[in-house]
Every structure is written in C-alpha cells, then in structure tokens.
Amino acid sequence: MTGTGTPTPSQPVAAAQPGQPGSPAVKPENDDRWNKAVRDIMGGPVVISILAVVLALVVGAILIAFTDEGVQKAAGYFFARPGDTFSAIWTAVSNAYTSMFQGAIYNFGRPTFAAGIRPLTETLTFATPLIVAGLGVALAFRVGLFNIGGQGQLLIGAAAAAWVGFSFELPPVIHLVVAVLAGIAGAAIWAGIVGLLKARTGAHEVIVTIMLNYIAFYLISYMLRTKGLLQAPGSNNPKAPPIHGNAVFPPLLGVQYNLTWAFVVVIGATVFVWWLMNRSSLGFRFRAVGENPNAARVAGINVKNIYVYAMLLAGALVGVAGASQALGVFPAGISSGVDAGIGFDAITVALLGRSRPWGVFAAGLLFGALKAGGYTIQAGGIPIDIVLIMQSLIVLFVAAPPLVRAIFRLPTPGSAPRRQRPIVTKEVAAK
Structure with missing residues (x-):
C-alpha cells in the first residue's frame, strides 16, 4: 500500500456491492417480466x-x-x-x-328506441352468414388447409336447404331443423371431396376448391333453369320456389326486423368451434397437424384422416351460412346470387379474426357493420x-x-428490448 492509499497492482480490488456508490443498477426480475x-x-x-x-x-x-x-x-x-x-x-x-x-349501430334521428336500434339488427343480419362461414374457413386454416371454396360450399348448402324447404311439408320446428341439416350435409359433402382428394391423391386444396366453386355455380345455375330440379313451376326465371313457412327462420326480435334465429345458431356454432379447438382431443389433433404435419405423423396422428375430418367440419359450418341465406334471407326463393359474395368475404373475416373462433366472431360483426353502414353512406353520395x-x-x-x-x-413479440449503449466518460476511457 502506498502512502496515497491507492492499491498496488498486486492487491485485488474489492468489487462494488449492489446499492453502493458506483455499483451497477440491478434490474428486478419482475420488471423484466412486466x-x-x-x-x-x-x-x-x-x-x-x-x-x-x-x-x-x-x-x-x-x-x-x-x-x-x-x-x-x-x-x-x-x-x-x-x-x-x-x-x-x-x-x-x-x-x-x-x-x-x-x-350500422344506432340512428339518433329515429323517434323511438325500437326504430333507432334497427341499424344494429341489420349489422347482425349481415354478420350472421359471415361469421359462420368465416368459422369454416378458419377451422381449415388451423389445420393448414386453405379453404377457398366457401362460395361453392355455400351454394350447395343453400340449394340443399331450399330443396328440403319447398319440397316437403313437415311440422314447424322439425321442418326447419331438417332443412338446416340438409344444408349442412350438402356443404360438408362438397367440402369433403376436397379433403378426400387432398388425403388420397395429394391434390392441392386451393386448386380443387377453386374448381369446385365454378362447378357449384354452374350446377346450381343449371338446376335453377331446369324444371323438376330447382326451378319454380310455371316460371321461366332462374329462381327456386318459395320456402314453406314451417322451414323459414322465425324473426328473433319481431317482424319489424330482418334479424332471425339464425344469429342464435351462429352463436352456438362459435361456442362449438371454440370447444372443439381448445377442449377436445380432435381439436388437439387439428392444431397439431396445422403446426407441423410431419411431427404429428411421427406422434401417431393419422394426418390424412385429419384432412378429411377438417374439411367435412369446415364445409358443415359454411353449410349453416348457406341454410341461413336460403331459409332466412331468401325465403321467397333462392337464385344463383344467393351466396352474395359471402364465400370470399369469409376468407377476409377468418384472416382478420386470426382463425380464432371469437376473433372471427368479432371480425364478422365488423364486416357486417361495414356492409350495413356502406349502404347509408352510399345514399349520401x-x-x-x-x-x-x-x-x-x-x-x-x-x-x-x-x-x-x-x-x-x-x-416485435418475443424480441428483447434494445439495450442503451453505455455512456463512457473521458475519465473512464483514460483508465
């Protein structure tokens, strides 16, 4: 030790303890987690x-x-x-x-609350088929399949539901249930063709679904122009007969609104898809195949069967949208425009909702509001x-x-924050 009190090079210098002057600040672990x-x-x-x-x-x-x-x-x-x-x-x-x-939400210019709330019911009406069709597209996305065939599946589902709706006379509730099930079955079979071809031949689902869209459109157009199939008797127009009253979705809030009980069915479908994907073993296999089909195959999951199951369920959900269109929006008789672009809008809804059931539900409400509000601003020029x-x-x-x-x-999620460069003073640099 020299007279000045400075340590010699042979003597170790004690490290500064946290909390002492000159010691580095210790960042709490809780702050890092937060x-x-x-x-x-x-x-x-x-x-x-x-x-x-x-x-x-x-x-x-x-x-x-x-x-x-x-x-x-x-x-x-x-x-x-x-x-x-x-x-x-x-x-x-x-x-x-x-x-x-x-x-889209509420019209303050209307004299009563019942009249002012009508725009919200129109938003829900537009959102009803968008949500459930979006769920069908989103479910396929979660399995790693690009279901671009919503238009064709919706057309087939709507045609099947309408055919049951005007061809039979059944009791009120039973007739509606059977018609909806027919729409679900028709769309599921149409989408199942895609899953089967994907599983057995390796055909790309994007190409197959697009081609099936064209086939469904021209098939339904032909059936609507052919007597004895879907064309209304005694009519030369490409339009189906009106749906029997027992097979029509009843109004949810009264006859003054267009909103029907199909919206309640859509809520139930959203809950079902959430349970399926997050609480069931089949949903676990869906997610496993969607994340990594090779790893899922090594784990013992039959990937080919999962593709078929996924497309069947996806088509069934789109079939609910087709049934809601045929039995709720077009009870006077469907035409070739019954899909109203919903099959392609469902892809947008699924993307915005991040292929999550409640995200798709919120995205469908948003796009329903845009559709309902779009007609209002169009009226304003x-x-x-x-x-x-x-x-x-x-x-x-x-x-x-x-x-x-x-x-x-x-x-960016998961990235570490940028660390600030230390400030080096002249005294520190000199040492």
Whole structure:
C-alpha cells in the first residue's frame, strides 16, 4: 500500500456491492417480466388487428376527402383561404362516418328506441352468414388447409336447404331443423371431396376448391333453369320456389326486423368451434397437424384422416351460412346470387379474426357493420367502393404485421428490448 492509499497492482480490488456508490443498477426480475408482457401485448395479433382497422379508417377518410365535391371546390382557392379546405375535409369525413355509424349501430334521428336500434339488427343480419362461414374457413386454416371454396360450399348448402324447404311439408320446428341439416350435409359433402382428394391423391386444396366453386355455380345455375330440379313451376326465371313457412327462420326480435334465429345458431356454432379447438382431443389433433404435419405423423396422428375430418367440419359450418341465406334471407326463393359474395368475404373475416373462433366472431360483426353502414353512406353520395377498399386495406394490414409495427413503432413479440449503449466518460476511457 502506498502512502496515497491507492492499491498496488498486486492487491485485488474489492468489487462494488449492489446499492453502493458506483455499483451497477440491478434490474428486478419482475420488471423484466412486466416489460416482456407489455411488449408481447403491444406487438401481438390483437393490437395489430385493431390498428389495421384504424389505418383502414384513416385511408378511407383520405379517399372520402378526395372524392367529395365540397373539398374539391374549396381546394381550388386553398392558398387564399386554407381554412375552408380543412373545414370541408372535416365536414365530409365526419358526415360520412356519422352516416356509417347511424346505418350500422344506432340512428339518433329515429323517434323511438325500437326504430333507432334497427341499424344494429341489420349489422347482425349481415354478420350472421359471415361469421359462420368465416368459422369454416378458419377451422381449415388451423389445420393448414386453405379453404377457398366457401362460395361453392355455400351454394350447395343453400340449394340443399331450399330443396328440403319447398319440397316437403313437415311440422314447424322439425321442418326447419331438417332443412338446416340438409344444408349442412350438402356443404360438408362438397367440402369433403376436397379433403378426400387432398388425403388420397395429394391434390392441392386451393386448386380443387377453386374448381369446385365454378362447378357449384354452374350446377346450381343449371338446376335453377331446369324444371323438376330447382326451378319454380310455371316460371321461366332462374329462381327456386318459395320456402314453406314451417322451414323459414322465425324473426328473433319481431317482424319489424330482418334479424332471425339464425344469429342464435351462429352463436352456438362459435361456442362449438371454440370447444372443439381448445377442449377436445380432435381439436388437439387439428392444431397439431396445422403446426407441423410431419411431427404429428411421427406422434401417431393419422394426418390424412385429419384432412378429411377438417374439411367435412369446415364445409358443415359454411353449410349453416348457406341454410341461413336460403331459409332466412331468401325465403321467397333462392337464385344463383344467393351466396352474395359471402364465400370470399369469409376468407377476409377468418384472416382478420386470426382463425380464432371469437376473433372471427368479432371480425364478422365488423364486416357486417361495414356492409350495413356502406349502404347509408352510399345514399349520401359517397361511392360504395370506398367501403370495399377499406375492407381490402384491413386485410392488407392484417397480412403485413411488420408494416403496422413500423408505422406505429411497435415492438416485435418475443424480441428483447434494445439495450442503451453505455455512456463512457473521458475519465473512464483514460483508465
């Protein structure tokens, strides 16, 4: 030891204890867990889906402003009075989204609550087939199958349900149940063809489902133009006979609303799919095959049979959508347009819902609201195409999580936070 009190090189220097001056700060383990949980939530699929909708609404607002005549007129003298342009933009966007809200949720301009709540019932009506068809697409997605054949499965299901609905006279409840089961069976068989070909021949399900869409469309169109099949007797129009009253879905909240008991069936289907995927052994095998079919095969799971079962169940769910269309929306007789684009919209709903049952349910409600509100803003002079663009943008942003994270500067789930570079002073550098 020298006279100055500094240690010699041969003497060890005691390490600074935590809490003493100059000691490094110790980060509690609980803080690390909390920060990791926050990062996983903020960069997770739920937040990404919500922000995808927000981004689509922002882009939709920009398109509404560009297409509004008042904004275009005010923009002509923007440099003279810029406030008029911003005021016109606010008026156009706020009026459009207010009209959409009043057309999809609640209309404050109606005199009574029963009349004001009608837009919400229309949203639920539009959402009914979207949800259950989305569940069918999502279930196939969870097994690793791309079910693009929702249109064909819905057409076959609707035709089977309608045929039972107008061909027989059964007691009230029994007739409706039998017609719905016929729609489920028809769509399940149609989708089962895809699963069988996938399992036995290795045919790609995307190609097969697309081809079966065309076959189903032209087959139903032919049957609607042929007497003795689906065409109404004494009619030259491609339309089926009206459904017997006992086979029609009864109204859920009264005859003044279009909402039927099919919505209750859809809620039951959502609960069933949740139980199937999360609480049953078959659902476990579905998820195992979807994660890694090779590993599932090594574990003793018959992957080929799982493909067949998955497509049968997926088609059955889409068949519920077809039955709800035939027996609830078109009781006067179905036509070739009974699918109303639901088979393809179901793919969007499944993607937005992340192929989770309750996520699909929420996504179906959102798209039902967009459909119901879209007709309202169209009545106000705004093109309905803007709503379709918004739907497409939602899918785009949901399919590109890194883009959403980059825009909102969100963390990536599972990644470690960036460590700050230590500050090196001149004194430390000199040592």
